[in-house]
Structures are given as structure tokens and as C-alpha cells.
Amino acid sequence: MAKVQDYREFLKKVLITEEELQARIAELGEEISRDYEGQDLLLICILRGGVVFMTDLMKHITVPHAIDFMAISSYGAGARQSTGRVRLTMDLQTSITGKNVLLVEDIIDSGYTISEVLKLLEMRRPKSLKVCTLLDKAGRREVEVPIHYRGFVIPNEFVFGYGLDMDEYYRNLQFIAVPDLEKYRPPEEDESPEEPLSPPTEAE
Numbered sequence: 001m002a003k004v005q006d007y008r009e010f011l012k013k014v015l016i017t018e019e020e021l022q023a024r025i026a027e028l029g030e031e032i033s034r035d036y037e038g039q040d041l042l043l044i045c046i047l048r049g050g051v052v053f054m055t056d057l058m059k060h061i062t063v064p065h066a067i068d069f070m071a072i073s074s075y076g077a078g079a080r081q082s083t084g085r086v087r088l089t090m091d092l093q094t095s096i097t098g099k100n101v102l103l104v105e106d107i108i109d110s111g112y113t114i115s116e117v118l119k120l121l122e123m124r125r126p127k128s129l130k131v132c133t134l135l136d137k138a139g140r141r142e143v144e145v146p147i148h149y150r151g152f153v154i155p156n157e158f159v160f161g162y163g164l165d166m167d168e169y170y171r172n173l174q175f176i177a178v179p180d181l182e183k184y185r186p187p188e189e190d191e192s193p194e195e196p197l198s199p200p201t202e203a204e
């Protein structure tokens with residue numbers, strides 16, 4: 001087990017509280033429900049950051065909808081920067097051809113990731129394709145992307161919590177926070193030997 005720092009040791013500030021998140025997500029759900037009234041809908045979540053948002057959002061969507069997941073990785077990305085080129089590492093299980101698709105994202109920063117994903121999905125000829133993002137770091141945009149539903153516009157600061165990770169941890173936090181990177185230590189792998197694949201047989 002990796003040793004993981006308690007987030008309170010490096011928390012600089014809570015940017016968006018649980019109450020603010022939940023209230024806004026309920027509004028987004030109502031808006032989406034109105035817009036897709038009488039139509040079928042497929043929500044697509046890009047793993048892993050968007051998963052917490054999508055599961056809360058769908059509870060507020062009252063029109064019938066299916067969900068699916070895809071995973072991508074950025075080529076040669078520095079830990080907290082997007083490079084613009086993405087590779088599909090896990091594809092959807094469903095065909096999107098002729099369907100109303102809503103892409104659900106945690107955060108749009110430079111815009112490169114979402115614009116590449118949109119190109120890829122467009123090729124499959126959905127009936128419609130829209131974007132819903134919880135967070136929009138609008139000041140960092142390098143490529144223009146259409147955003148149809150937006151939770152919050154946030155400043156150009158690195159954030160974590162509510163799906164967004166720091167070295168894969170802290171996605172479970174109920175709020176969006178800004179870290180003090182001077183106080184943050186990445187998780188340490190401990191020195192103990194690898195766990196055996198099967199439990200040791202009990203001594204007679």
C-alpha cells in the first residue's frame with residue numbers, strides 16, 4: 001500500500017463546496033432533462049475524472065438515458081499539462097450512430113482533449129453531440145470547443161477533488177480544492193515485498 005498524505009496537510013483552499021456543487025449539478029440535470037424531453041440520450045463519461053460528476057448528474061436527469069465510458073491518455077503529457085494528442089485506451093461498448101450523445105467531462109483546460117474526442121466521436125455519426133463540463137478553466141483555452149452545459153468557470157489554478165486527482169488519489173473528496181504544491185508530497189510506495197498472488201497455504 002502506498003503511503004498517501006492526508007489532503008488537509010496541503011489543502012490551500014476549498015474552491016467549490018459540496019453544497020455549491022450539488023446545487024449546480026441539480027440545475028444542470030434539470031436543464032438537460034428539459035432539452036432532451038421526449039428524446040433518447042446517451043451519456044458518455046471520459047474516465048476517470050468525470051465519473052463522480054456523471055454519477056451525480058444522472059440522478060437529476062429525468063429523461064430515459066443510457067451511459068457508457070471511454071478512456072484516453074494524452075501522449076507524452078507532463079503530469080498536469082495536456083499535450084493535445086490523445087490516444088483511445090478504452091473504447092465505448094455502444095454504437096453512437098444516430099444517437100443523441102452528451103459527453104460529460106470533469107474539466108476543460110486547454111481544450112485539446114475534448115476537441116480530439118469530439119473529432120473521434122463525430123466520425124461515428126451521432127444524431128447530435130453536445131458537451132457538458134463541470135469545470136471550465138476558460139482562461140487557459142488554446143483551442144475553441146463548444147460547451148453546451150457548464151457547471152463553473154474557475155481561475156487558472158490546479159484543482160483536485162470530486163473526481164479530479166493528484167497522482168490518482170483524492171478523487172473521493174466531496175468538494176473542489178486548490179492544493180498548496182509546496183506542501184504536497186506524492187504518494188510513496190513502501191518497501192515491503194510484493195504481496196503473493198495467492199494466499200499462503202495455512203500451516204497444518
Ligand code: IMP
Nearest residue numbers: 082107108109110111112113158159164
Ligand atoms: P485539456 O486537454 O487541457 O483541456 O485538459 C483536460 C484534462 O486535463 C482534464 O480532463 C483533466 O484530466 C486534466 N486537467 C486539467 N486541469 C486539471 C486540474 O486542475 N486538475 C486535475 N486535472 C486537470
Ligand code: MG
Nearest residue numbers: 049050106107
Ligand atoms: Mg478528464
